[in-house]
Every structure is written in C-alpha cells, then in structure tokens.
Amino acid sequence: MICCKECIDLLYDYFEGSLDQDTTKSLEEHFEDCPPCIAFLNTYKSTTLLCRDTLNQIEIPDEVRHTLQSFLKEHKKEQEKK
Amino acid sequence: MSFTQQKEDKEIEEALVRDLQAGDLDAYDKIATLYQKKIYALSFNLMRNQMDAQDVTQEVLLTLFRKINTFQGKSAFSSWVYRITLNASYMKLRSKKKEPNVSIDELLPSFNGAGFQQEKIQDWSGSTESLLFTNETREVIKKAVDLLPEKEKVVFLLRDVECLSTEKVSEILDLTVPAVKSRLHRARLFLRKKLSGYFEEYNSQKGEA
Numbered sequence: 001m002i003c004c005k006e007c008i009d010l011l012y013d014y015f016e017g018s019l020d021q022d023t024t025k026s027l028e029e030h031f032e033d034c035p036p037c038i039a040f041l042n043t044y045k046s047t048t049l050l051c052r053d054t055l056n057q058i059e060i061p062d063e064v065r066h067t068l069q070s071f072l073k074e075h076k077k078e079q080e081k082k
Numbered sequence: 083m084s085f086t087q088q089k090e091d092k093e094i095e096e097a098l099v100r101d102l103q104a105g106d107l108d109a110y111d112k113i114a115t116l117y118q119k120k121i122y123a124l125s126f127n128l129m130r131n132q133m134d135a136q137d138v139t140q141e142v143l144l145t146l147f148r149k150i151n152t153f154q155g156k157s158a159f160s161s162w163v164y165r166i167t168l169n170a171s172y173m174k175l176r177s178k179k180k181e182p183n184v185s186i187d188e189l190l191p192s193f194n195g196a197g198f199q200q201e202k203i204q205d206w207s208g209s210t211e212s213l214l215f216t217n218e219t220r221e222v223i224k225k226a227v228d229l230l231p232e233k234e235k236v237v238f239l240l241r242d243v244e245c246l247s248t249e250k251v252s253e254i255l256d257l258t259v260p261a262v263k264s265r266l267h268r269a270r271l272f273l274r275k276k277l278s279g280y281f282e283e284y285n286s287q288k289g290e291a
C-alpha cells in the first residue's frame with residue numbers, strides 16, 4: 001500500500017486525470033483507508049478552484065481603460081504623422 | 083473552445099501580426115484591444131496595484147508596437163506577449179522595496195517516519211460556498227497568493243488563473259513540463275495550507291456559536 005506522502009505527491013496528476021490505471025487504483029485504495037488524505041484531496045481541489053474564481057475576474061477599471069484609450073489614440077496620431 | 087475555433091483565432095492573430103509588421107496601425111488597435119485585459123490582469127495579480135498595472139500595460143502595449151519586428155514566430159504570439167508582460171512587471175517590482183517571501187517548505191505537508199500524515203487535516207471543502215463571495219475571503223485568498231514566492235506564483239497565475247495549458251506555460255517561462263508541474267503543485271500545497279488556517283478557524287467559530 002502507498003503511504004500518505006506518496007499519495008500527496010500523486011495528487012497533482014490524479015487531479016489532472018493523467019495517472020495510469022494501476023496507480024489510480026492504489027491511490028483510491030489509500031483514500032478508502034485514510035480520511036485525512038480524502039480531506040487533503042478535497043481541500044486541494046477547493047483551493048485551486050477558489051483561487052481561480054477570486055483572481056480571474058479582474059477587469060480593467062474604467063479610469064484605467066480611459067487612460068489606455070487616450071494613450072493609444074495619442075500614439076496612433078504620432079505614428080500617422082511619421 | 084473547439085479546435086477549429088482555436089485554429090481560426092490563431093490564424094486571425096497571425097494575420098494581425100503580419101499586418102502590424104507591415105506598419106498597419108489598425109492592426110495595432112485590434113491587437114491592443116485583444117490583449118490589454120490579459121496584460122492588465124496578469125500584471126495586476128503580480129503587483130496588486132492599479133497604477134503599477136496601468137503603467138505596465140501601457141509599457142507592454144508600446145513594446146509590442148516597437149518590437150514587433152523582432153517577433154519571429156518561433157513561439158506563439160501570445161507567449162511573447164506574456165513574456166514581455168512578466169518582464170515589465172518584474173522590472174516594476176524590483177524598482178520597489180518588497181517584503182521578503184516566506185519559505186514555501188515550512189508550509190508543505192509533514193509526514194512521520196512511515197510516510198503518514200502528521201497533522202490533523204480538516205475537510206473544509208464543503209463550507210466554502212457561503213464564504214466564497216465575502217470580501218473577507220477574497221482578501222484572504224489574495225493575500226495568500228501574494229505571499230507565494232515569485233517562481234511558484236508566476237506558474238500558478240498562468241496555469242491556474244489564466245487557465246493556460248502546462249505546455250504553453252513551459253513555453254512562456256522556458257521551463258520543462260515537469261518543472262512547471264512541480265512548481266504548480268508546490269504553489270497549490272502552499273495555498274491549501276494558508277487557506278486551511280482561515281477556513282478551519284471559521285468553522286470552529288461557527289461550531290461555538
């Protein structure tokens with residue numbers, strides 16, 4: 001049987017679904033006997049999802065958008081003069 | 083996104099790049115519009131400061147214009163844009179005094195001699211729903227990410243936040259795929275530990291109330 005350390009080393013690939021069948025099976029056998037590792041797996045997954053949901057919603061604030069727009073306009077004018 | 087869609091996007095992008103290389107200013111506008119949000123979001127997540135992210139975005143847009151003829155198409159155009167964004171953000175960060183990072187190793191899981199978990203692991207994954215949209219939780223998450231060491235943070239932002247593929251991240255950062263995986267795994271372990279502290283405390287307070 002694999003130990004918790006090996007189990008946690010494999011979490012990444014397990015989460016990606018890239019483990020071979022045998023390894024997946026021994027990992028899942030470990031989970032059956034080890035509630036702490038199930039808790040670890042669940043919170044590992046949650047962490048990834050929570051961080052993504054929090055950080056990938058960054059929008060350009062209106063004032064920044066305006067600054068960028070006039071910056072690009074200025075730049076275009078300069079280039080057209082050339 | 084479907085494969086054909088991706089292929090079409092890639093072709094449109096390549097055409098825009100060619101037009102820009104030929105001096106077409108409208109192509110520049112389109113490229114700027116396509117990329118400014120990605121540039122802003124990544125630099126904001128690295129620096130957590132609106133003015134700095136704005137400066138970096140301007141600088142990157144200008145660099146795209148000035149250096150477009152040095153882009154040779156050896157990597158994807160988007161990888162080139164991400165690399166310029168990272169360089170500009172790091173330059174900006176280095177010009178400021180920054181707090182030292184915590185060591186990631188102290189926060190990795192610990193095991194006993196037989197390889198079994200040593201600490202008590204609480205499963206808080208079911209209780210995040212109600213907490214997710216509170217400002218406090220968002221602040222906790224942002225702070226935890228800010229504490230990540232630079233090497234792990236950038237992999238985490240590109241792969242888990244921007245949702246780029248492992249291969250793409252390895253191209254942008256010039257790292258091997260296993261190196262990307264290992265840094266991302268360490269980042270997730272670090273963040274899991276940081277968030278555990280917060281959610282466990284929340285659950286125990288709820289239990290007492």
Ligand SMILES: [Zn+2]
Pocket residue numbers: 003004007030034036037198199
């Ligand atoms: Zn275990």
